[in-house]
Amino acid sequence: MKPERLQKILSKAGITSRRKAEGLILQGRVSVNGNVVRELGTKAVLGRDEIRVDGKTIKPETEKLVLALFKPKRCVTTLNDPQGRPTVADFVKKFPMRLYPIGRLDYDAEGLLLLTNDGELAHRLQHPSYKVPKTYLVKVRGHPPTGALAKLQQGVNLEDGITAPAELKVMEDDQKATWLSLTLREGRKHQVKRMCAAVGHPVLKLRRTKIGPIELDDLRPGEIRRLKSREVRNLRAKVGLKED
Numbered sequence: 001m002k003p004e005r006l007q008k009i010l011s012k013a014g015i016t017s018r019r020k021a022e023g024l025i026l027q028g029r030v031s032v033n034g035n036v037v038r039e040l041g042t043k044a045v046l047g048r049d050e051i052r053v054d055g056k057t058i059k060p061e062t063e064k065l066v067l068a069l070f071k072p073k074r075c076v077t078t079l080n081d082p083q084g085r086p087t088v089a090d091f092v093k094k095f096p097m098r099l100y101p102i103g104r105l106d107y108d109a110e111g112l113l114l115l116t117n118d119g120e121l122a123h124r125l126q127h128p129s130y131k132v133p134k135t136y137l138v139k140v141r142g143h144p145p146t147g148a149l150a151k152l153q154q155g156v157n158l159e160d161g162i163t164a165p166a167e168l169k170v171m172e173d174d175q176k177a178t179w180l181s182l183t184l185r186e187g188r189k190h191q192v193k194r195m196c197a198a199v200g201h202p203v204l205k206l207r208r209t210k211i212g213p214i215e216l217d218d219l220r221p222g223e224i225r226r227l228k229s230r231e232v233r234n235l236r237a238k239v240g241l242k243e244d
Contacts, residue, residue, distance in 0.1 A: 002045075004043060004044070004045070004046075005040070005042070005043055006021070006025055006030060006037060006040075006042050006051070007025060008021075008119075009046050009051065009058070010024070010030070010058065010119070011119025011120055011122070011123055012060075012120050013059070013119065014097060014099075014100075014117030014118070014119055015058060015119070016100070016119070017100065017119060017123060017126075018119060018120075018123045019123075021119075022040055024053060025037060025038060025039075025040055025042070026038060026040070029053055029054050030051070030053055031051070031052045032044050032049050032050070032051055033049055046060055063097065063117075064116070064118040064121075065095065065097060065116060065226065066114060066118065066121070066231075066232050066235065067092065067099065067114065067115045067116070067224055067225065067226055068113075068114060068216075068219065068225050068227060069091055069112075069113045069114075069219075069224045070110070070111065070112065070113075070219035070220060070222060070223050070224070071088060071109075071110055071111060071112075071113040071221075072110055072221035072222050073107075073108055073110045073221075074086065074108065075090075075107070076107055077101050077103075077104040077105050077113060078101070079101075085107075088101050091222060091224050092115060097117045098117060099115040099116060100115060100116065100117070100122060101113055101114070102114040102116060102121075102122045102125050102126060103125070103187060106190065106206065108206075109206040109208070110206070110207050111136070111207040111208030111209060112208045112210065112211055112214065112216045113208070114211055121235070124239035124240070125211070125212070125238075125239055126187065128186055130238070131185040131186070132185070132211065133167075133183050133184070133210070133212060134183065134184055134208060134210065134211050134212075135167075135208070135209050136181070136182045136183075136184070136192050136206060136207065136208050136209065137171070137179065137180075137181055137206075137207045137208075138181075138182050138192060138196065138206055138207075139177050139180075139203070139206075140196050140201040140202065140203055141177055141201055141202050142176070142177065142178065142201050143173060143178050144178060144200075144201045148199040148200060148201060149170070151198075151199050152166060152168050152182065152195055153165060153167070153168045156195045156198045156199060157198070158188075158194050158195070158198060163186065163191065166183060166184050166195075167181075167182070167183035168180060168181070168183075169181040178201070181209075193206070212235055212238045212239075213231070213238060214234075214235060
């Protein structure tokens with residue numbers, strides 16, 4: 001087998017994301033054949049070299065799994081929470097492997113969240129260079145005029161720069177609010193909320209309905225399903241990964 005960088009090996013083995021794996025290496029928590037490694041460029045071969053994290057030997061994941069969860073509101077998109085709040089880990093306890101959420105969804109937001117033990121897939125789905133589209137159903141206060149809608153589509157000037165162009169549809173109006181469908185190809189923190197607030201129409205409700213080719217479909221809050229082989233192939237193809 002061809003040697004690979006340690007952070008990629010840890011990610012592919014389902015230990016953690018590639019970015020967090022870099023932190024483990026820099027902290028001296030990773031060893032190869034008994035030697036502590038602190039260089040990010042270090043390469044090894046999983047199965048040939050003995051790779052340990054915090055003293056535990058790393059073994060290749062035998063099965064790659066991708067799950068779709070309807071994350072309910074008031075649930076944290078982490079595996080544990082110091083404040084004792086419900087986390088997405090509560091919904092995947094029946095699965096024997098360690099699964100990680102791909103990206104985040106705000107505590108008070110709901111909708112589609114993918115979880116996997118495929119570190120490379122998770123890394124690419126979150127990397128801005130792949131521009132994976134994510135669609136949100138957004139209820140905003142009031143009725144945005146044409147100018148505000150145009151800004152949401154063309155780019156909103158936020159404190160961290162102008163947002164990339166977005167796809168926008170007005171879905172429904174009522175007396176005090178408007179439902180929008182908003183598709184983004186970047187993933188800044190609290191981006192949808194900040195964009196809508198910047199044009200004068202704060203978010204009242206937020207639901208993610210689609211990530212790449214994967215849709216929320218008929219899932220209800222708290223329900224989870226395993227992606228079909230065809231769905232996983234389409235998802236991997238979206239980020240330039242070949243079928244395993």
